[in-house]
Amino acid sequence: DAGVTQSPTHLIKTRGQQVTLRCSPISGHKSVSWYQQVLGQGPQFIFQYYEKEERGRGNFPDRFSARQFPNYSSELNVNALLLGDSALYLCASSFAIQNSPLHFGNGTRLTVT
């Protein structure tokens, strides 16, 4: 079975632009979470979606938004990019919202110039 897949692998954007990152969960997994990992730090929780509904949100500005589609794939959108948004964005999927192991993708490396 395929693992969690994220696209694109790398992305370079300019300040003020908007970006969309995509994630396909493991087949059968209904929950998708997004994390931001700044270089040299641990990942920070951004969102969790379960059955197409937002079930949790971390301490991130409204410039960050996400959605989950009927096939359980997910998109993370970031508007008005800042230099500080440069990071590795990790997607993780799990079968249930709680008490299920999280499976991570390889991430999308976003560079904002």
Next chain:
Amino acid sequence: AQTVTQSQPEMSVQEAETVTLSCTYDTSESDYYLFWYKQPPSRQMILVIRQEAYKQQNATENRFSVNFQKAAKSFSLKISDSQLGDAAMYFCAYRSSGAGGTSYGKLTFGQGTILTVHP
């Protein structure tokens, strides 16, 4: 809010030797999960070991074991017979069990420890 602290930014070990990575956490909850994740240069976060707080017995997965001290809020990872492939960034992470009403499975990560394995 829960916090996770890893006080060792870097550790090194000789191949075949044993190394222990430290982690402390802060929470007011009584039921939760603790994890160690490994992140190699490939960037993928790989689960190494998991501990349920209600279990007194320390978790073990092959060469990896933990020392879970609930009262001290300490959760260290011991890697025995270290191998070159163990070299990576290691993260300690906390997740609520949801018993306190938390409705999602948010992971709270520490800052990470870079492990170098010398041949």
